[in-house]
Amino acid sequence: MTALHRWPQRFALAATMTISSLSLPQNAKAQTDYYNTDAGRPLQIEDAYAVERRALEIQAAPLRLERNRRGVYNWGIEPELAYGLFRRTQVEIGLPIAILDAGVGGKTVGITGLDASVLYNLNTETRIPALAIGASVLAPVGGLAADATYASVKGIATKTFQWARFHVNGQYTAGKAPASVPGEAGAVGAGASELSRWLGGVSVDRPFPLKSLLISAEAFARQPLEANESLEWNAAVGTRVQLSPRVALDVGAGSRLSGDDKGWFATIGGAYVIGLPWRKR
Numbered sequence: 001m002t003a004l005h006r007w008p009q010r011f012a013l014a015a016t017m018t019i020s021s022l023s024l025p026q027n028a029k030a031q032t033d034y035y036n037t038d039a040g041r042p043l044q045i046e047d048a049y050a051v052e053r054r055a056l057e058i059q060a061a062p063l064r065l066e067r068n069r070r071g072v073y074n075w076g077i078e079p080e081l082a083y084g085l086f087r088r089t090q091v092e093i094g095l096p097i098a099i100l101d102a103g104v105g106g107k108t109v110g111i112t113g114l115d116a117s118v119l120y121n122l123n124t125e126t127r128i129p130a131l132a133i134g135a136s137v138l139a140p141v142g143g144l145a146a147d148a149t150y151a152s153v154k155g156i157a158t159k160t161f162q163w164a165r166f167h168v169n170g171q172y173t174a175g176k177a178p179a180s181v182p183g184e185a186g187a188v189g190a191g192a193s194e195l196s197r198w199l200g201g202v203s204v205d206r207p208f209p210l211k212s213l214l215i216s217a218e219a220f221a222r223q224p225l226e227a228n229e230s231l232e233w234n235a236a237v238g239t240r241v242q243l244s245p246r247v248a249l250d251v252g253a254g255s256r257l258s259g260d261d262k263g264w265f266a267t268i269g270g271a272y273v274i275g276l277p278w279r280k281r
Contacts, residue, residue, distance in 0.1 A: 033057075033273055034212050034242040037167075037205070038082070040064070041269045042238030042252025043218045045169045045203035048132035048158040050090035050121050055275050057082040059094075062269030069262045075099040078115075088121035098144050111142025119156075129159040138195070146195065150175045150225075164206045169220070171199040177225045197223045201234075212242035224259075232259030238267070246273050 039046045041062055051057050059080040066074045080094035094115040100108040117136035124130055134154040140146055154171040173196060201220020207213070216239070222232045236254025243249055252267045 033271070034214050034240045034248050035207060037214070037216070037240065039169075040078070040267065041271070042240060042250040042267050043203055043216055043236055043254075044199070044220055044234070045167050045201045045218045046156065047165070047167050048121055048130040048156040050088050050119050050132070051082050051084045051273075053084040053087050053089075055084045055273055058272045058274065059269060060272065062267065064265060064267045066265040067263050068256075072101045074101055076112075080115075090119050092117045092119075095141075097142075100144070108144070110144035113145040114139040114141040125158070125160055129157040132156040132158075148175060150195065164204050167203045167205075169199070169201055169203075171196075173197055173225065175225075177227060195225050197225050197227075199223075214240040216240070218254075222259075230259045232261075233257045236265075247271070248273075 036049055036051060037043065037047045038059075041059065059078070059082070062078055062080070064076040064078075066076075068074075076096060076098050078094045078096040080092060082090050082092045085091050092115075096112045096115060098108075098110060098112050115136060115138050117134060119132055119134040122131040122133065132155075134156065136152045136154070138146070138150045138152070140149060150173055152171055152173040154169060157168045159166050199220060199222045201218055203216055203218035203220075205214050205216030208215070215237075217235075217237045219233070219235045222234065223229075224232065234254060234256050236252055238250060238252030240248060240250040248271045250267070250269050250271075253265070255264045256262050
């Protein structure tokens with residue numbers, strides 16, 4: 001068995017080690033950071049709320065494993081920082097890294113771009129949903145990056161009911177299709193999601209405040225940047241749990257149901273928040 005085909009076992013081991021190393025203190029208070037979802041952690045569809053002002057969230061090693069119908073495995077890691085710059089405003093910067101199956105037991109490793117984004121929450125919920133707008137830029141940094149800079153805009157709506165929250169996302173990316181799209185080679189991670197002409201979907205999650213736990217599910221469609229590629233439909237489920245006042249863990253799994261590269265994927269990530277003593281509640 002090649003090293004690449006042992007990746008599912010390695011992913012399971014990484015998940016076990018992460019959960020074990022971030023054990024829940026017995027006297028930890030219920031926190032609310034688990035309630036703030038972000039694209040790719042664990043689902044693509046996110047909520048309309050920014051991280052709290054002056055809070056710095058370190059996403060040290062969010063992992064994503066993909067397997068397509070040809071049996072090819074690809075692995076992605078995207079270290080990321082998110083900061084609450086102003087009230088209801090966050091900025092993020094990430095560096096997606098891909099490990100691609102190159103065949104015959106080989107692999108290709110490289111950076112797939114430099115991802116910078118901003119999110120602004122327009123309002124809190126009343127009778128109308130919470131709304132947010134976002135913008136991001138994927139710069140051509142790294143050996144597996146596209147050969148141009150791509151800018152995206154996003155609209156987000158979140159509506160809360162007694163039993164669940166619903167989120168709707170819509171995203172559009174401007175720019176010509178690159179000569180070679182990293183996604184075609186199986187590039188993974190949040191950086192690769194910008195390489196779609198448009199993306200739209202809905203998710204639902206149910207919080208369990210006494211356990212600081214969030215369970216969620218999503219469905220979304222994605223049109224790859226290349227015009228000759230087929231529309232992709234995706235579905236996924238995930239959970240996010242607060243392990244301590246500063247640490248949250250998320251795990252997810254899903255399937256690419258249609259398109260030119262059907263397959264399944266799994267994610268696991270952890271976030272550490274600093275600056276909590278100065279955060280305004």
